[in-house]
Amino acid sequence: MTISIAAEPIPLTINTDGVVLVAGTRVTLDTVVYVFQQGATAEEICLAYPSLNLADVYAVIVYYLRHQEEVEKYLQERQKIAQEVR
Template structure:
């Protein structure tokens, strides 16, 4: 007799104040931002070859089911990034300018 399939799977785990695709180093943020930028689950799976299409759909379903919580989490992360960016700009303006120049060049090449 074979075992019955598991009825519920976990696709997301919380670690170190963040959300991650279960068993990977890929953040939920990465999948959610791609999804919010209009990428299809199939395209996201291609961008992250370590993820199966099932994991991508699971991550999106988790986001949609916990949208208020995850949107607040993402906003908090964006605010923290802005603080770090401002701090870098103030403490090391030359490094900040080099990073901005490199980012601009990367965007132009894309």
């Protein structure tokens, strides 16, 4: 038996407003990271956001863990923009 190991694309897209979304959904990267930081498991995140699938949530969490500095900068910028709008 042979197993093929191929890189999977990260299930994230950027909309026209520059917001990062989980591909195929309206759930933002901000949302997934926030609930993960609050202690939610991937399974709990899927239950809270039914448009997500488990494999994508795990992939987004892995992306966050491997690119924390970059993601944190993005989240800070999003928070700054949200405060300016208010």
